[in-house]
Amino acid sequence: MTHAVSRLRDERLARSLKPFVARGSRAPRCPQCRVFCSHCLCEWRPQVEARAGVCLLMYDVEVLKPSNTGWLIADLVADTYAFGWQRTAVDEQLLALLDDPQWQPYVVFPGEYTTPGRVVHELPPQSHKRPLFILLDATWSEARKMFRKSPYLDRLPVLSLLPEQLSRYRLRRAKRDEHLCTAEVAALCLEQAGDVRAAGALDAWLDLFSERYLGAKHHWPIDESSAAHQALREFL
Template sequence: MSHAVARLRAERLARSRKPFVARGSRGERCPGCRVLPGYCFCALMPKVEARSAVCLLMYDVEALKPSNTGWLIADLVADTHAFGWQRTEVDPALLALLDDPQYAPCVVFPGEYAAPERLVEEPPALQSGKRPLFILLDATWTEARKMFRKSPYLDRFPVLGLKPEQLSRYRLRRSKHDAHLCTAEVAALCLELAGDTHAAGALDAWLDLFGERYLSAKHRRPLDVGSPAQQALRPFLAGA
């Protein structure tokens, strides 16, 4: 696995002073899909194209967590970038990406936390003709609010305040608010807004299959290759 989140994970592990052990970890995991090998679904990964790009700012050990869904975005969206977030330091490569003239960056975050003049209802790229670059803060809700407040280099960009109609379907981590979507759900909504509807549908289906396999492995349930989640992924597979 060589995408941006996998590389960030490897870099973060290299800096760790002790091995990272995921909560509830019970053994070896597939390095590609991060579930127990007997439940691996790497062979089902869809190949889709998207004009949109994604920039993931990941809080500390987020890239190390098997339940992280930013990884799923990098699986499918080829132009995905991932950076570790630090309050006092900014990766020069991140700043270079944000200044790349081919992109129209926007921060994706609930609108009630942003100044009204920064809020937009659609990706600014739709008007500029540039490629959208969605900046997603990949963290717990408390951490994400801290990142939003303490990242002044993001203050110059508009804020896309999504108003999703559906409640979160993600079941691997609990939030106090059902309307708080996981990172992959947010990314799928962004792709839909940008016109990358096929990629958005594939990401939603990929997330559902990940959740199903992850929980099946956790509880040692029999593998169901005909499950609704796997059937929903079929339209996005090559040759479908």
């Protein structure tokens, strides 16, 4: 299986001057799910449909990190696009995507960082255009830099989410509990767009990925009766 994020990863690796070595990479990883082969979860990947699309702008080595959750979005959402972000250049294919008349792009970012006139908190109830959610896939400090230094995004509305839940993501430590990981943000966006089943599947996929990833790291046995496994069964 290949998708936009895996292809971007291959492109980034091809440009690397030295190998990228993730922490704890002495054991072989599954090339599809990026988890140690002993805890591969590929057979659990759900099949769902979504009307919305996702465009990931990924900060430099983000696409190389095994713990990256943008990959999980591409696993499930067929219309996922991925581009590497550069401060001084922009991919022409990205600009073409933003101008594609089938899409209504939204930059997903906290509204406090832009002018009020750009900010929406909900999608319009009816639109002939499909929503395209632009997610800045990076650490929080990197994402703020990307938002400030991407002038080609300035003409687009900003979808400012107001999530009520705290982040469940356990593979990296955020500075604040309300900072959600990329897959959590995408699930909230899908729910807003009416893709409720896809949103639920992505949340469940993230939970199982986190459980298997940590299980492999700590040499825990796989428990297919766990809550994460049970939640995902609904979408298989």
